Amino acid sequence: MRKTCALFIAPLFALLTLPAAAQSGNAPAKKLYCWNEGGRKVCGDALPANAVDAARTEISARSGLATGRVDRALSAEERAAEAAAAEAERQAALATQAQQRRELAMVESYASEADLRRAYEHRLSLSEGTLKASQMAVTGLRQSLLTLLRRAGEAELMGKPVVKPLADNIRQQHAELLRQQRLLAEQQREADAIAGEFADTLARYRELKAPASAPAVLPVANGS
Template sequence: MSRIATITVIGLLLAAPTLPAHAQRSGGEAKPKKLYCWNQGKERICSDALPQDAVNNAREEFNASSGLRSGEVQRTLTAEERADAAVTTAQRQLDAAAEQTRQRTEQAMLSTYENEGDLRRVFSERTGILDNNVQTASYNVASLRDALVTLLAAAGDRELAGKPVAEKQAQSIRQRHAELVAQRRMQAAFEQQRRALDVEIEETLQRYRLLKGVAADPQA
């Protein structure tokens, strides 16, 4: 593996080997060689091979023959960032469903819904989405907790036997713990959204009762 720190892409291109003539005439059968550039701390690294410790870094890729940038790869998200992205995506879905619900209820509340049961069914889609999110997050938390307990028990057994905990085993424990923390955050966020939906449903029902001039439906 070659790594050249703080070198320009042009310099790498000039130093890159030229394909044999028969490969150039073969109609592009040989796969174009790539050059990679990424940041490592405050240093800019460019190399014709990507080391293992840079695989998760954001990087730019260049065609070694033409010197043109051929692609860009974003850095790998952490478990916490993936959890935040999942919550954000779920929130967008719920916001879109909420807007549709508000439009339907405000425009047709009096003329369409004969009783509270009809009105409650408007919220069934959002309720189903959130209930599923909460159940999935709860399952994931339980699974990750069990896996972490198993890893910790195995590490404890090694220590009791006078053996050191292997680095790979310690890394697995840290990874499972980070995933568990992220899933717990997701679970808490989904549960909060579910409680907020219950409040919205009750406020909508109160609005409906006011417009209808009726009391709460004891059968609802």
């Protein structure tokens, strides 16, 4: 009878303890957290509200070994700076892609270096014509202003007052001369920019059109 009871109780005990064992095996491993608080290291099995955004190390309660690290949450200023850096990087990548497309279009548009030169020579000639016209305007205004100033100086030497129409004309001519000089300086910068762009574009065109260097051929060893 005892033997029969033993045979019945042992399997029953195993069935009763099986769910608990299975539940224990499926339970997640407990973690410990360590973070700095007020200049000192604090550890615990739960994060308080004031430590949720702090940098922390996660430690296995079973092995005592570090299992991971979580960096602190970024501030609003840091997030904005990070977003700005990412946007700048994206814009730089877009600019690089656009430059590559322009270079490809340039190579496909100009069959030879002579074609590229002709295209830029047209722009350079237009810029040169604009510069000459502005230089002539500045020269004419300067001569006109000198004439007016000479008349005013002669009137003063003769003891006569400079009449208002003459004084007004001098002021207007002087203001127009300054405006034309600023315009001429701006046009000169634009002409220099076109010339520099042509030099850079020509150098890049030559690089893209240059054939790839052939691999070096090693001499065949003499069998003798």
